[in-house]
Amino acid sequence: MNINWQDPSFLLSVIAVLGTLFTYLIHDRKIKAQEKLINDYQLDKIEEEKNRKRQATVRASLIKGNKGHRILRVYNKGQAIAKNVRLIIKDEPDYLYSTNPFPFPVLNEHENIDLDIHLHMGSPDNISFEILWDDESATDNKHSQIVQL
Incomplete structure (x- = not known):
């Protein structure tokens, strides 16, 4: 199999694959950052509930x-x-x-x-x-x- 670097369809395919990969990596980074925020929030809520159970008012x-x-x-x-x-x-x-x-x-x-x-x-x-x-x-x-x- 011979790769023709001059073929426009091949170049468009490579650009599409690279664009998809780039988009996936950025989206994955955002999702992980959101998951970290949600996990931190949930841990804070659990800690707050523990403290509330230890307090008399x-x-x-x-x-x-x-x-x-x-x-x-x-x-x-x-x-x-x-x-x-x-x-x-x-x-x-x-x-x-x-x-x-x-x-x-x-x-x-x-x-x-x-x-x-x-x-x-x-x-x-x-x-x-x-x-x-x-x-x-x-x-x-x-x-x-x-x-x-």
């Missing part, structure tokens, strides 16, 4: 009762156990509540603790407080909050 809400009775509900909406839960009320009036159950040793996922608050003339309009807790991810996690009485 402790918050508080106020439930209004009748005639000056309020309940400050401290709850764990995270996916881990909160340990050594502490409630620090800033500028705390002594007469505001009857019993303080804090520090509380363990607050499981979706559990809560209620603190009865008794209002009367001269009670503050709102209270500010900090909630501190430990979980698997860290110690002395802190959330500051203000509730209107």
Whole structure:
């Protein structure tokens, strides 16, 4: 078999094969770069989910009762156990509540603790407080909050 380098059909075939090969290599490089980005994203999501499962999220809400009775509900909406839960009320009036159950040793996922608050003339309009807790991810996690009485 004799190759005729002058034959236009042969030259077009060689150019077509080289063009196809070049296009394939560029496309393959782009696909691999996209796959790497997707794999990195998926690994980050998995790591984020692992961290979320190790974290407790402790918050508080106020439930209004009748005639000056309020309940400050401290709850764990995270996916881990909160340990050594502490409630620090800033500028705390002594007469505001009857019993303080804090520090509380363990607050499981979706559990809560209620603190009865008794209002009367001269009670503050709102209270500010900090909630501190430990979980698997860290110690002395802190959330500051203000509730209107």
